[in-house]
Every structure is written in structure tokens, then in C-alpha cells.
Amino acid sequence: MSVNEQDFLAAYDPHAYPAVAVTVDIVALTIRDGALHLLLIRRGEQPHAGLWALPGGFVRPDEDLVAAARRELAEETGLDGEPLRRVHVEQLASYGAPDRDPRMRIVSIAHLAFAPDLPDATAGTDADEAVWVPVAELTNRQLAFDHGQIVADGLERARAKLEYTPLATRFLAPEFTIGELRAVYETVWGHQLHAGNFHRKVLSVPGFVESTGASTERGGTRGGPRARLYRAGDARLLHPALLRPAREETVR
Amino acid sequence: MSVNEQDFLAAYDPHAYPAVAVTVDIVALTIRDGALHLLLIRRGEQPHAGLWALPGGFVRPDEDLVAAARRELAEETGLDGEPLRRVHVEQLASYGAPDRDPRMRIVSIAHLAFAPDLPDATAGTDADEAVWVPVAELTNRQLAFDHGQIVADGLERARAKLEYTPLATRFLAPEFTIGELRAVYETVWGHQLHAGNFHRKVLSVPGFVESTGASTERGGTRGGPRARLYRAGDARLLHPALLRPAREETVR
């Protein structure tokens, strides 16, 4: 069947085609208490009632895909205005296996979100239970539909993006210390990093961070000098990149 | 609106939701005569009649997304069997701006394909004109819908993927010389590479290529020794990566 022929038919009767629903799902990550957390929602209805699932929902008629993802995220977190604007949202991938939802054909455009530590905003506009769950606890839980795969893809993408983009700053407040930035990398990558080398490296990458001139009010909780404060720079890509350690055994 | 509520409604009447069509589009790249080419189709119908567009079409009811992309690619190129299997197809991104198609809401899952130099297989199952167009000539042509953006995204993804994956080999026959491999990189990146350094670098990356033991029958068309033949190795990722030169002015 040709594109033109299909387009022709479609123009005449959209419902002539098998119904396909388009949804967005969001893999929303944040860092709380030094651990990577994922926003999950407990399903109240069948199928998969009682299981945890990603927040998401149907794309509205005149809504862009990323806009739909941001709206769903706002509904589940209670975020709005500037705090919502500070959340980074990007497209992750699309999932459209014919049997991924037992009820009908649903193609989901998954999105990836990086948020700073948020108030416990668990209340959405609905009665669903929405919770930030430590990623480390996910290995035990079974997620609804193919959301386990989506989360795995999202985590891998997040880890990769920290290497060559400055998105780690999106997990932090507008002003942060190099130590806080390092904690983000250590949390997302699950590796300890060398403080001294990390410090020098971050400052050497053009446009990654820029100094505010100010320092923290106090030193660390257990002592130490007051750290200088930085904000995100204007770089979109880090060059050279911060490569993850222990890549010895890459996929063969 | 909650996920559960939506799911509930959807289960009862799929057509209760505004019709959204899901299509796949394919950015298919190959190298012919030392230049990067893109598979395009000339539209015969409105809208955008006469303009060039990406091959693609509607996803069928029980068809996976990548399967749909492969099917459309097969139809437009006439490929089948082993040659088709050798084409690399991966998901690129989804495009769903509400007004991207003037007729109705269409969400397209774009795919990226790397093919070896193919016979002029222009004949699809339909009367559309399908041609491999040099990418260099695209700057002049206007493409239908948002296909110009999709192509730009696909090209950038292709260039990036050559850095950290062995996918460059997918542009070549099963057995190839290091010089041919270098030509792929030079063509896709649009940069001359140093022959000697490239040679040593490729052989030093574990699992990138493996020797067949054989050599070419003849030297180059203008002289030179016969080159050794290699096939793709078992690596999925190149480590260390082959970084593009001239990344001085990255996006700020």
C-alpha cells in the first residue's frame, strides 16, 4: 500500500483504520536522601490492578507530545509554574508492541524527566497513589505492562546523558556546589568518584558550570570549608565528556 | 484525568477518543558513488503533491513498530530475504505536533536505516517514484510535512552513532577493507580522516572488526598494495569511541 493511497483513505475516514490509542508515559527521576528515585503510580483498576506503573495518559487532540508528558507530570506531582519549568523533559522512545496492553492497541511515547528534589507532592488530580520510589527497590517490584523495560531504557539513557550533557544540574537547585554535583553523578551512576579529579574536570569543561562568586553559608555537616557556589553554564554538550568508569565489560 | 479512568474508558470504546493515526517514516541511508544518499518518494497526491517525502505508512493492527518500518522499506526498495536482513533499522524518534499533517492527527514513529549500496531498486509495490537522493542536494529541496526536521535528526543520529557503535559496517558488504570503512566515516561525517591513524585506531578497538585472513584480489584502481579483508566483530559498542574531529564549536 502506498503512502499516498493510505493518506487518501485516511483523509476521508479516520475511523476506517483500526483504532490506535496514543499515550505518553513518563520516567521521572529525582534524587532524594542521596538515592535515585522514580515516580510511580499504583494502579487501582484491571488489568494489573495493584501493580505499580509509570505516570502517563492519553495525548489530547491539540497537544504536542512533550506537552502531554509535562501535563501528566504536573498532575501527578502537583508542580506548576517555575518549579515545573525547571524540570527537564525529553522524549525517550516509543513502545508499540501489539500486545503490550491487553485491551487495545496502544502506542506509548515514553518521556524522560529530570527533576530537582521535590516536596512530597504525591497528590494528583485523582485518587491514585503516586510515590517516589527508590530505584534500588525496583528489582523486587514487578511493574505493569512493559513499564519495566521502559524504566530500564530510561535509566540507561539517563546514565548516558550525564556523560555528554550538563543535565546533572537539573537534579539540583539553581545554585549548587561541585560536591553536590558530584553526588548526583555518584548516585545516578552508582559509582564513587574521586572528589579532587571530579572537581578539576568539571571546571575544565567549557560552559558546564559558572561561578556565582558566592559560597555556602556553612561547611559540611561534619566539618570542612565552605564550598563555592556555581550555576549551570551555557553548554548544551560537554566536551570533553565525563566518561563513566568501569566500562571494561561493555556489551558484546 | 487519571490513568485508570482513561484506561477504563478506552477499554469500553476505543473510538470514543479522537482519532489518532500512527505511522512509521523511514530515514534510509546508504552510500553510493562515495556520497551519502537518502531514500525519498515523490508525492503524487495533495497535500504536498510533487514534493519529496520520506517512505512510510500506517502501522498495521498486529505489527510491531520496527516491523512496520522494515515492511515499508522492503516495499519501496524491493528488498527481501538476506539483503533485507542485513539492513540495520532502529527507532529514531516520534513526531506528533498536532498540525504536522493538515488532514488529521498523525503521530509518526520515525526510524533510521543503514543499508549497503543497493541495486537501483526504485520499484515499490505502487506507482510512486522512489529514488536515492544525495544528501548534499537536500539543502535545496523542500520536503513534505516535517520530514526536513526528521531527516536532520536522522543524519545527526547517524553521525553520532558512528562514533560509539560499529554500525558503519552496515553500509558495507559482509567483507570489507579498512580503507572502505574509512570511506564510510569520511562520507557520513563529511571530513577527511588520516588513513594511517584511522587504520591503527580501528584495529585497536576490541571487537570492532576481525580479520578474514584474505586480501583483495587487486590493489586500488590507481595502484597500491592489496588490502586485507575484515568482517564486523562482535562488539555492540566501540570502546574507546572514534570521536568526530572539529568538535570545537559544539552547540552552546
Added chain:
DNA sequence: CTAATAGTGTCTCTGAGACACTATTGT
């Protein structure tokens, strides 16, 4: 022979990482 290409040797410079060290703070 001449020109072109395959493949290797070698040097330099950048950057990553290991390690050591000083300075500054909280307890």
C-alpha cells in the same frame, strides 16, 4: 618508472586517574 594506497613507527600533546597535600570548617 610513477603515482597511489596499505600499513607501521614514532613523537607530541591532551586528558583521565592515582595520590599527596594544604586549608578551612563543624563538632
Added chain:
DNA sequence: ACAATAGTGTCTCAGAGACACTATTAG
């Protein structure tokens, strides 16, 4: 005083790139 942390100095090693060079082939 002591422990923890910020930030800097220095050394080593891997890898990218520039350049030179030899060997082999087509015309």
C-alpha cells in the same frame, strides 16, 4: 584536637593526531 571536606599540585599512562617512512600494486 579531630575528622571531614574543598580545592590544588603532580605524576603516570592511555589515546588522539601529526608526520615520516616502507612496501606493494596499477597503469
